[in-house]
Amino acid sequence: MAVKEFKAESKRLLDMMINSIYTQKEIFLRELISNASDAIDKIYYKALTDDNLAFDKDSYFVKVTADKANRTLTITDTGIGMTQEDLENNLGVIAKSGSLAFKKENESKDGHDIIGQFGVGFYSAFMVADVVTVISKPLGGEGAFKWESHGAEGYTIEPFEKDTVGTEVILKIKENTEDESYDEYLEEYRLKAIIKKYSDFIRYPIKMEISSQRVKEGTENEFEAYQEEQTVNSMVPIWRKNKSELTPEDYEKFYMEKHYGFDKPLKHIHISVDGAVRYQAILFIPENIPFDYYSKEFEKGLELYANGVLIMNKCADLLPDFFSFVKGMVDSEDLSLNISREMLQHDRQLKLIAKNIQSKIKSQLQSLLKDEREQYEQFYKSFGRQLKFGVYNEYGRHKDVLQDLLMFYSSKERKLVTLDEYIARMPEDQKFIYYASGETNERIDKLPQTELVADKGYEILYFTDDIDEFAIKMIMSYKEKEFKSVSSGDLGIEEDKDQDQSDSDENDNKELFESMKEILADKVSSVKASKRLRTHPVCFSTDGEVTIEMEKILKAMPN
């Protein structure tokens, strides 16, 4: 029988698979199962639209069978099948799947850099197999055919006997090499784990023959081995279920199962959108800071599914940096399985989803703040710093999203308050939102600069985090009230003492101030009589954009 050559581009992809530069070889199973599921989708659709075709739900399934003795792994489906022409066209050409475009974009980079998270299609079978056989019988009465390939040199195709409609993909699993073992792809428990990991939520049952032991009939403690067919996947993903069917424990269990964190989630957000873009998501706000959160190793992102199939573990484009602590997953029927990271970045659907997710997270945090203050404060202790960085970064672009979520310690309330609460309490004559920076609340309490403002009965926000003042400089004003540091020269407070009095203070002490300025030389720009001191003899004040506290921080930064 004549061996047909693969088209040039397919050959290149095939080479790549045979030399398996992908680190996660296990994804081949995800690819084959998703093809099987697609094929069942097609026959399912036909049955729904064609009265002559009965649809019996139980007869649609995928089956995975390992045969250790013969070193084969078989993926069987009851899908629509392929004609001889389909076999030639679909398995001989790769261009349409987009995988090659992905490979090209990455070629310049280190080969190992390629992420095996994308749909790499049917050819991924060659990562673990040196012979791939496809036996398929199409719907519509045509005969079955067998397609077979040993890899790069090409494939053969011939008529074959097969009774039922559907496809069987048989992989001859590679022999172990010195650096690589392939035995695992014949192990029940390993296959089961791979299916659970990537294909748990495929809509059709994925069945396996699982060997078990049972007590032999007629005996008391003699065991015999037997095979039992099991459905490995859970089929209905939690995110497709109705919120009303689910308990908080269900979400917690999902959080654990997915290893999103070792803590318990503080809050979950279950989203189901069916509009311009369709997606479901389950997001979590963790309670504690992950140990690597403020380190370089930390990678933000959500799991991304395309119609129930996991395509990426951490899709960073779905989360803004200021919400990088959020964990969870997104599933959308509008995404293609074969989408590369580069393509995703420009995907309009994904951008819409990301935008939508951002606003959902914000409103969840707002309602937490409103209804469950204690929980919010717990959250804020862990991640408030990230929100403040979010305000500061990108020149304050996101301040409108974030400013309502900020909290600062209040001189009056002696606890964390929001800007909204501060504004609501302001006396009518107060023009500014006052703040004081320092290392700790206790230290700020003792600052001489706070005296006049406190004497007026005005509330002061305490900034004890490095980022606080920088973030506030980005916000500038909140509800039309500007922020003002208690150490700035002009506090905007009407003086009780009349102008003459301080002018005369100034004149009386002219010589003293001049000699003080001489001694302090370039350390201060002037020495003046102050109107704002009460119990302290002296204080520093600044008039520029950068306050003394900010200067300290800037000086401490590495250049």
Ligand code: ADP
């Ligand atoms: P993609 O799934 O992105 O189209 P693949 O390389 O995974 O790319 O598969 C190529 C094509 O081969 C599929 O589009 C489909 O037409 C066909 N195919 C693969 N596996 C099956 C199957 N089990 N049943 C029917 N058709 C299949």
Ligand code: MG
């Ligand atoms: Mg596919």
